[in-house]
Amino acid sequence: xxxxxxxxxxxxxxxxxxxxxxxxxxxxxxxxxxxxxxxxxxxxxxxxxxxxxxxxxxxxxxxxxxxxxxxxxxxxxxxxxxxxxxxxxxxxxxxxxxxxxxxxxxxxxxxxxxxxxxxxxxxxxxxxxxxxxxxxxxxxxxxxxxxxxxxxxxxxxxxxxxxxxxxxxxxxxxxxxxxxxxxxxxxxxxxxxxxxxxxxxxxxxxxxxxxxxxxxxxxxxxxxxxxxxxxxxxxxxxxxxxxxxxxxxxxxxxxxxxxxxxxxxxxxxxxxxxxxxxxxxxxxxxxxxxxxxxxxxxx
Numbered sequence: 001x002x003x004x005x006x007x008x009x010x011x012x013x014x015x016x017x018x019x020x021x022x023x024x025x026x027x028x029x030x031x032x033x034x035x036x037x038x039x040x041x042x043x044x045x046x047x048x049x050x051x052x053x054x055x056x057x058x059x060x061x062x063x064x065x066x067x068x069x070x071x072x073x074x075x076x077x078x079x080x081x082x083x084x085x086x087x088x089x090x091x092x093x094x095x096x097x098x099x100x101x102x103x104x105x106x107x108x109x110x111x112x113x114x115x116x117x118x119x120x121x122x123x124x125x126x127x128x129x130x131x132x133x134x135x136x137x138x139x140x141x142x143x144x145x146x147x148x149x150x151x152x153x154x155x156x157x158x159x160x161x162x163x164x165x166x167x168x169x170x171x172x173x174x175x176x177x178x179x180x181x182x183x184x185x186x187x188x189x190x191x192x193x194x195x196x197x198x199x200x201x202x203x204x205x206x207x208x209x210x211x212x213x214x215x216x217x218x219x220x221x222x223x224x225x226x227x228x229x230x231x232x233x234x235x236x237x238x239x240x241x242x243x244x245x246x247x248x249x250x251x252x253x254x255x256x257x258x259x260x261x262x263x264x265x266x267x268x269x270x271x272x273x274x275x276x277x278x279x280x281x282x283x284x285x286x287x288x289x290x291x292x293x294x295x296x297x298x299x
Contacts, residue, residue: 009191009192010180010197012189012191013188013189015109015188019168030163031157031161031259036246039153042143042147042153075154078158079162081135082135083110085134090117093119094117095127098112099111100186113186115186118181121178124189125170132159135156169189175202249261258272260272
C-alpha cells in the first residue's frame with residue numbers, strides 16, 4: 001500500500017545492543033509469566049494441576065536428548081507460524097511479505113517483512129500484534145478442549161515471549177500521531193510523516209550509530225541480562241505467583257530444564273538451572289559466530 005508522504009523517513013528504528021538486551025530480559029520475564037498464566041488457566045479449566053514437561057517413553061540419556069529435540073521442534077514450528085501470521089496480515093493490508101532468519105547481537109531473529117510498502121499506523125499495529133493474539137487465543141481454546149495437549153503451554157509461553165519486539169514497537173507507535181505511515185524493514189521500521197508532523201512529536205531518542213560495539217561488551221550485556229532476570233524473578237515473580245496460587249510448573253523437562261516454580265504443602269520457591277542458562281547462551285554465541293562467518297564468506 002504505497003501512500004504519498006515525505007520522500008524520506010522522519011525516523012528509522014533499528015535494533016541496537018541496548019534494545020536487544022532490554023528485549024531479551026523482558027522476553028525472559030514474559031516467558032515465565034505466560035507459562036505461569038497458562039498453567040493457572042489449565043488448572044482452573046480442568047480442575048487439576050499440570051507440570052509442563054516434554055518427556056519420552058524411553059529412559060537413560062536418550063530420554064533427555066529426545067525431549068530436548070521435541071521441545072526444539074515445537075519451538076521451531078511456533079516461530080514459523082508466528083511469522084506466517086505476520087505475513088498474512090501484511091498481505092491483508094496490501095503488502096508483499098517476505099521471510100528470513102538471522103542472528104543480531106546474539107539474539108535470534110526470525111522475521112516477516114514487507115519493505116517498500118507503507119501502512120497506516122493502526123493497520124501496522126494490527127499487523128504487529130496479530131501473531132501474539134491469534135496464536136495465544138487459538139492455543140488457549142485448544143488447551144480448554146484437549147486437556148492432554150499440555151505442551152500448548154510452552155507454545156503460549158514462547159509465542160508471548162517472542163512477541164516482545166512486536167509489543168515494544170506497538171507501544172512506541174501508539175505514542176506517535178495517527179497520521180504517520182510505517183514501513184517494515186528486516187531490522188526495524190521506518191516512519192514517514194506529513195510535513196505537519198515534526199520529529200519532536202515522536203517518542204524516539206537520537207542515538208549515536210557511529211560507535212563500534214565490542215564482543216566483550218555484548219557478553220557483559222548478556223551477563224547483566226541474566227542477573228536482571230534473577231532480580232526481577234526474586235522480587236516480583238515469587239509474590240505474584242504465590243498470591244495467585246499458581247500450581248507448580250517447569251519450563252523444560254526433568255533432564256533439561258531452565259526454570260522451575262514449586263508450590264506445594266511444604267512451601268514454595270523459584271529455581272533456575274544455571275547449567276541450562278550457560279548452554280543456551282553458549283549455543284546462541286556459537287550460532288551467531290557461525291552465521292557471521294558464513295555471511296563474511298558469501299560477501
